[in-house]
Amino acid sequence: MSHRDRPSRCPFHVTANEEGTPPRRRFLRGLGLTGLGVGLAGLYPGRVLSAEPLQTPPQGKEVTSAPLARDPQLSWPFHGRHQQGVVTPRPATGMVVAFDVLAGDRDGLQRLFETLTARIAFLTQGGRYPQRDPHYPPPDSGILGPDIPPDGLTVTLALGDALFDQRFGLDAARPRHLQRMTGFPNDALEAERCHGDIALQFCANTLDTCYHALRDIIKHTPGLMLVRWKQEGTVPLLPPSPGDFDGSARNFLGFRDGSANPSNDDAALMDELVWVDGTGENEPAWAQGGSYMAVRIIRNFVERWDRTPLGEQEAIFGRRKMSGAPLSGGNEQDVPDYSDDPEGHITPLDAHIRLANPRTPATQHNRILRRPFNYSNGVEANGQFDMGLLFICFQADLDAGFITVQQRLNGEPLEEYIKPVGGGYFFVLPGAINQQDFLGRSLLNATA
Ligand SMILES: C=CC1=C(C)c2cc3[nH]c(cc4nc(cc5[nH]c(cc1n2)c(C)c5CCC(=O)O)C(CCC(=O)O)=C4C)c(C)c3C=C
Numbered sequence: 001m002s003h004r005d006r007p008s009r010c011p012f013h014v015t016a017n018e019e020g021t022p023p024r025r026r027f028l029r030g031l032g033l034t035g036l037g038v039g040l041a042g043l044y045p046g047r048v049l050s051a052e053p054l055q056t057p058p059q060g061k062e063v064t065s066a067p068l069a070r071d072p073q074l075s076w077p078f079h080g081r082h083q084q085g086v087v088t089p090r091p092a093t094g095m096v097v098a099f100d101v102l103a104g105d106r107d108g109l110q111r112l113f114e115t116l117t118a119r120i121a122f123l124t125q126g127g128r129y130p131q132r133d134p135h136y137p138p139p140d141s142g143i144l145g146p147d148i149p150p151d152g153l154t155v156t157l158a159l160g161d162a163l164f165d166q167r168f169g170l171d172a173a174r175p176r177h178l179q180r181m182t183g184f185p186n187d188a189l190e191a192e193r194c195h196g197d198i199a200l201q202f203c204a205n206t207l208d209t210c211y212h213a214l215r216d217i218i219k220h221t222p223g224l225m226l227v228r229w230k231q232e233g234t235v236p237l238l239p240p241s242p243g244d245f246d247g248s249a250r251n252f253l254g255f256r257d258g259s260a261n262p263s264n265d266d267a268a269l270m271d272e273l274v275w276v277d278g279t280g281e282n283e284p285a286w287a288q289g290g291s292y293m294a295v296r297i298i299r300n301f302v303e304r305w306d307r308t309p310l311g312e313q314e315a316i317f318g319r320r321k322m323s324g325a326p327l328s329g330g331n332e333q334d335v336p337d338y339s340d341d342p343e344g345h346i347t348p349l350d351a352h353i354r355l356a357n358p359r360t361p362a363t364q365h366n367r368i369l370r371r372p373f374n375y376s377n378g379v380e381a382n383g384q385f386d387m388g389l390l391f392i393c394f395q396a397d398l399d400a401g402f403i404t405v406q407q408r409l410n411g412e413p414l415e416e417y418i419k420p421v422g423g424g425y426f427f428v429l430p431g432a433i434n435q436q437d438f439l440g441r442s443l444l445n446a447t448a
């Protein structure tokens, strides 16, 4: 993470003491409780028991590290070359909402982009909203109370291929790899849960903060856009195994998910794999600093999975269930080694991780940055849970990234337990660099 990407605590709410240590944490150190705070934090957010374990940031350091505590005052800087919510460590909750744009012309689209920018800038930093004449609707839904905490919120604005049609004159500026998602062999895509002109990815410590931000944005954009679909998800707010403060959060199949993600600490790698470079001939210059976001709503047949032998589950993924270690040995963070196993006796040739990333020089550029959430939507008509993975990944090249990896996964044994039902492909706009800038400005300027 670059310096500007680092989080801060909302000055509106928090005063750090002279050591720069939040008073709450110092109090807990005095009690010898800091290492124990993990389980308590979620129960008493913002109170003395919401401890962070020593030396462990509340969000974890890697994108898919398990979140360990909720800090309502955590805020991510809004302005910068890139938007937040891509290489930002993933908090405990996330939600993707796709919209159809109702604005009829470019002026309307610009108003939409400007309004979204202003609301996201406010909501992600937090603050107090004014009280008004009770004859008028209140300025805020009020669901978070009079002081809106930043709560680790990020809102990421991305555009679908559909927006680059003739309505707004954007077609000549379409990002090179942006396309409408088409079905893969195992898909059962539901039209009402796919695509969209615009997608907003909300991530925060709590779903209430995501819902609050969504309702605020909808209230401020009347006549400009309409919700098409939404899917929220969570990851467990606890270490994947007791005492493991660096491990990846578990998915609803019980496996650690994110272990082999490229590190967000490696800025050069993020530039290579995640961020679009508009300086060459491949992409329009306006898109520099953006990224492609692939979203997939993937149902998991958890009842069937829970009746599958452990050895078979581990062979399907190519990793140990409890530790997350590759079947080739080591621990979660160790690189899977297929060099002595050309016939797949240790790690099956069709194991999920071996297909997804064969770890050959030729497939290095196909790596993607995954940032998924687990979802639970209720019960199907047949009494089975509608649970699964809100799969989200980012890449600098959608064809070399998600699409190629998914093609390699087609026909994998895991397909017996999963069914993709929705999602879409979107282009994450470059960041707004200062208060004069707005998200989407470079695109509108490029097509003026
Ligand atoms: C097309 C991309 C991918 C889809 C779709 C996908 C679905 C999916 N994955 C899991 C669970 C796990 N995936 C893991 C690793 C992994 N998955 C992908 C890609 C897709 N997964 C990649 C590129 C990798 C990394 C491979 C590597 O570099 O070694 C793992 C193992 C732990 C880890 O590295 O994260 C798990 C577990 C589910 C449940 C799922 C659909 C529901």
Ligand SMILES: [Fe+2]
Pocket: 352, 356
């Ligand atoms: Fe995967």
